[in-house]
Amino acid sequence: MDYAKQYQEYLARANQALEKACEIFLPEESEVCRAARYSLLGGGKRVRAVLVLAACQLAGGDTAAAADYAAALEMLHCYSLIHDDMPCMDNDDYRRGRLSCHKQYGEATALLAADALVTAAFEAVANAPTHPQSRVQAAAHLAKAAGARGMLYGQELDKHYETVHASESELLELHAHKTGALIIAGVDLGCDAAQADDALCTALQHYAAELGLVFQIVDDILDVTATTEELGKPVGSDAENDKTTFITLGWKAPAAWQSSIMMLPWLPWRILARKQTFCARWQWSC
Amino acid sequence: MDYAKQYQEYLARANQALEKACEIFLPEESEVCRAARYSLLGGGKRVRAVLVLAACQLAGGDTAAAADYAAALEMLHCYSLIHDDMPCMDNDDYRRGRLSCHKQYGEATALLAADALVTAAFEAVANAPTHPQSRVQAAAHLAKAAGARGMLYGQELDKHYETVHASESELLELHAHKTGALIIAGVDLGCDAAQADDALCTALQHYAAELGLVFQIVDDILDVTATTEELGKPVGSDAENDKTTFITLGWKAPAAWQSSIMMLPWLPWRILARKQTFCARWQWSC
Numbered sequence: 199m200d201y202a203k204q205y206q207e208y209l210a211r212a213n214q215a216l217e218k219a220c221e222i223f224l225p226e227e228s229e230v231c232r233a234a235r236y237s238l239l240g241g242g243k244r245v246r247a248v249l250v251l252a253a254c255q256l257a258g259g260d261t262a263a264a265a266d267y268a269a270a271l272e273m274l275h276c277y278s279l280i281h282d283d284m285p286c287m288d289n290d291d292y293r294r295g296r297l298s299c300h301k302q303y304g305e306a307t308a309l310l311a312a313d314a315l316v317t318a319a320f321e322a323v324a325n326a327p328t329h330p331q332s333r334v335q336a337a338a339h340l341a342k343a344a345g346a347r348g349m350l351y352g353q354e355l356d357k358h359y360e361t362v363h364a365s366e367s368e369l370l371e372l373h374a375h376k377t378g379a380l381i382i383a384g385v386d387l388g389c390d391a392a393q394a395d396d397a398l399c400t401a402l403q404h405y406a407a408e409l410g411l412v413f414q415i416v417d418d419i420l421d422v423t424a425t426t427e428e429l430g431k432p433v434g435s436d437a438e439n440d441k442t443t444f445i446t447l448g449w450k451a452p453a454a455w456q457s458s459i460m461m462l463p464w465l466p467w468r469i470l471a472r473k474q475t476f477c478a479r480w481q482w483s484c
Numbered sequence: 485m486d487y488a489k490q491y492q493e494y495l496a497r498a499n500q501a502l503e504k505a506c507e508i509f510l511p512e513e514s515e516v517c518r519a520a521r522y523s524l525l526g527g528g529k530r531v532r533a534v535l536v537l538a539a540c541q542l543a544g545g546d547t548a549a550a551a552d553y554a555a556a557l558e559m560l561h562c563y564s565l566i567h568d569d570m571p572c573m574d575n576d577d578y579r580r581g582r583l584s585c586h587k588q589y590g591e592a593t594a595l596l597a598a599d600a601l602v603t604a605a606f607e608a609v610a611n612a613p614t615h616p617q618s619r620v621q622a623a624a625h626l627a628k629a630a631g632a633r634g635m636l637y638g639q640e641l642d643k644h645y646e647t648v649h650a651s652e653s654e655l656l657e658l659h660a661h662k663t664g665a666l667i668i669a670g671v672d673l674g675c676d677a678a679q680a681d682d683a684l685c686t687a688l689q690h691y692a693a694e695l696g697l698v699f700q701i702v703d704d705i706l707d708v709t710a711t712t713e714e715l716g717k718p719v720g721s722d723a724e725n726d727k728t729t730f731i732t733l734g735w736k737a738p739a740a741w742q743s744s745i746m747m748l749p750w751l752p753w754r755i756l757a758r759k760q761t762f763c764a765r766w767q768w769s770c
Contacts (some may be wrong), residue, residue, distance in 0.1 A: 224632050230640045231632050281599065286591035305572035306643055309595075313567065314632035316599070320606045321627035330616035337623050341607035346510050346517050346600035354516045357592055 205248060211261065212247035215269035223318035233303040233311035234318075238276045241294045241430075245413075246271045249384030250391070253402055259392020266326035267336050267387040273319040274344050275380055280312035282353065295430030316344070328391060336390040343383035352376025364442040370411070377417075378410030418443040491534060497547065498533035501555035509604035519589040519597035520604075524562045527580045527716075531699075532557045535670030536677070539688055545678020552612035553622050553673040559605040560630050561666055566598035568639065581716030602630070614677060622676040629669035638662025650728040656697070663703075664696030704729040 216238060224231035224238075247268035254264035283290040283298040284305060291301050300308035323336045342348055352375030355368075364372060385402035388394075394402075420429060421436045422445055436443050502524060510517035510524075533554035540550035569576040569584040570591060577587050586594035609622045628634055638661030641654075650658060671688035674680075680688075706715060707722045708731055722729050 228632055228637060228640060230636060234632070281595055284595070286595060307640075309567055309570070309572060310636050310639055313602070314636050316602055317627045317631035317636070320623055321631060324620050324624035324627060330620045333620045334610050334616045334623075337606055337620075338610035341603045341610060345603035345607060346514055346520070350516060350596050350600050350603070351514060353596055354514060354593075 208248040208251045208261075209244050211251060211265055212244045212268045212272065215247075215265035216272060219266070219269045219273065219318060219322050223321055224314060229303070230307055230310045230314055233299055233307045234276075234314045236302060237280050237293070237299045237311065238273060238315065240296055242272070242276075244268075244272055246275055246380055246384045249381065249406065249409075250388045253385040253388025253394075254391045255388075256402070257389055257392035257394035257398055259388070259394070261391075263326070263328045263332075264388055264391035266322045266328075267391055270319040270322040270326075270336075270340060271380065271383060271387055273315045273322065274340060277312040277315035277319070278344070278349060278353070278380075280308055280315070284308065287353075287357070290431065292431045295427075326391075329393070332390050332393055336387050339383055339386040339390060343379040343386070348375055348379035348383075352379065359442060360439065366447050369442055369444070369447065373411065373414040374407065377414050378407055381410035381413065382406040415444045418445050421445075494534040494537045494547075495530050497537060497551055498530045498554045498558065501533075501551035502558060505552070505555045505559065505604060505608050509607055510600060515589070516593055516596045516600055519585055519593045520562075520600045522588060523566055523579070523585045523597065524559060524601065526582055528558070528562075530554075530558055532561055532666055532670045535667065535692065535695075536674045539671040539674025539680075540677040541674075542688075543675055543678035543680035543684055545674070545680070547677075549612070549614045549618075550674055550677035552608050552614075553677050556605040556608040556612075556622075556626060557666065557669060557673055559601045559608065560626060563598040563601035563605070564630070564635060564639070564666075566594055566601070570594065573639075573643070576717065578717045581713075612677075615679070618676050618679055622673050625669055625672040625676060629665040629672070634661055634665035634669075638665065645728060646725065652733050655728055655730070655733065659697065659700040660693065663700050664693055667696035667699065668692040701730045704731050707731075 220226075220231075220235050220238065224234050226232055226235065250264050250268040250271055251261045254261050279293060280299045282288050283293055284300050290298055292298060296302070298308075299311055302308075303311065319340065320337060323333055323340060326333055326336070328336075344350065352372055355364075355372040356376055359368065359372060382403050385406045386399065389399040389402060418436065421433055421443070424433055426433055435441075436445075506512075506517075506521050506524065510520050512518055512521065536550050536554040536557055537547045540547050565579060566585045568574050569579055570586050576584055578584060582588070584594075585597055588594075589597065605626065606623060609619055609626060612619055612622070614622075630636065638658055641650075641658040642662055645654065645658060668689050671692045672685065675685040675688060704722065707719055707729070710719055712719055721727075722731075
């Protein structure tokens with residue numbers, strides 16, 4: 199199995215679904231939509247979208263049905279990044295090697311562009327070519343993961359721990375929400391598309407929760423070890439802001455991770471592809 | 485028929501659904517959720533929610549099924565107001581007679597509070613006690629009305645016409661999106677709850693489009709004739725900002741409207757209750 203090739207196939211399918219969603223939901227006559235497209239189509243690993251497609255395939259579903267869910271999740275992720283970068287939040291000028299949305303288009307347009315993305319995400323799910331029951335499940339999963347008991351709570355905690363030092367358990371709670379919720383939503387949406395059984399969904403949720411944690415640990419490492427060119431955004435910001443991270447807490451990451459900046463995009467597929475190991479690990483009978 | 489009493493009954497049902505939605509989707513341990521509740525539960529005429537309930541009843545549906553949709557629409561409306569009031573948008577310090585969300589809780593929390601409301605709106609629809617087909621229709625209607633081809637496009641045009649004078653047709657286009665889209669969504673969601681036939685939906689959409697226009701005309705009048713106490717927000721802002729309004733375009737409104745500030749909340753029910761007149765007006769056979 200050529201993981202890199204498989205990942206590229208999923209990536210191509212996700213990007214195709216995103217292009218289609220832009221055509222339908224974000225007409226380019228609008229400046230707000232152009233700003234949304236600028237942020238949405240400006241690259242990115244699309245790990246969440248790949249997770250949707252991989253989970254759907256693992257569950258025996260048709261990935262064509264999952265493509266709109268994959269696009270929706272990426273749109274929702276992108277909306278969160280635009281709002282996160284704004285001056286009243288993290289005040290970041292760069293994202294993925296380019297000016298962040300509000301630096302390129304102004305604050306008002308960036309605010310509305312993100313709002314357009316979150317509504318387009320739900321519109322894509324609601325109109326996906328799947329059974330209505332699958333769509334309402336996907337919409338419920340997406341909303342719960344993105345909302346005040348999911349990602350937004352993580353953003354709230356992140357702001358809070360800018361002024362107060364987080365303990366290890368508090369840091370885990372923060373990232374379980376801020377990063378983990380949308381990673382878990384990836385496998386949830388894949389299962390929704392395939393109408394997978396509950397046992398597989400639960401197993402995949404456990405897997406995704408750990409994957410989300412890996413993500414954040416690698417992110418913390420990269421903030422120390424990578425260059426601005428490699429990351430496409432300024433590095434060293436955690437130390438500069440005196441932030442608690444998995445590094446400052448003394449977590450020892452495998453040496454392989456530290457030298458594997460490029461490994462991250464392949465992780466979901468690498469792990470999911472090892473179906474037998476995965477099943478044994480999560481006590482799922484396959 | 486006592487319109488005021490009927491309106492109060494709908495209003496009570498809508499407020500009850502909103503309280504329930506807050507309990508489920510916006511836990512008050514979170515500062516972001518407290519900010520969302522502050523704006524959401526701080527009064528308001530709930531005209532959009534009443535429209536959902538009234539349209540559902542007119543179509544022969546059970547208003548209990550429509551209550552969650554009504555709450556969702558009000559949450560979505562409230563999110564738009566919070567973002568609209570922010571410094572990078574209209575920079576309004578007051579809303580409904582109280583400090584606006586960002587003045588009370590700070591910009592970051594207000595930004596996230598509105599984001600929590602929009603996701604909660606879709607979560608409420610996705611989990612409503614109705615048929616899955618009804619819920620996907622409602623989610624699609626809500627997203628389209630709120631998104632880049634609906635309300636958000638109106639907000640974009642509103643920003644645009646701060647610097648350029650709008651013609652009458654441009655002003656009509658602006659308000660058809662900024663105000664009209666969510667008013668039309670009110671009747672759409674009511675029809676979705678009742679699974680009404682297409683002919684009735686179309687008739688109600690026409691009605692709601694005109695109602696949305698009446699709304700905006702009354703709003704323009706009130707900005708000239710009402711007091712800050714009556715409106716709960718500063719008056720005279722249109723003239724101060726040299727904005728094109730239906731007043732500056734010379735539209736003559738019926739004298740009754742000008743003296744009927746309190747009539748506005750009853751309008752949807754007053755008109756819907758006259759079913760025979762309504763049917764004749766919109767060529768719908770009832």
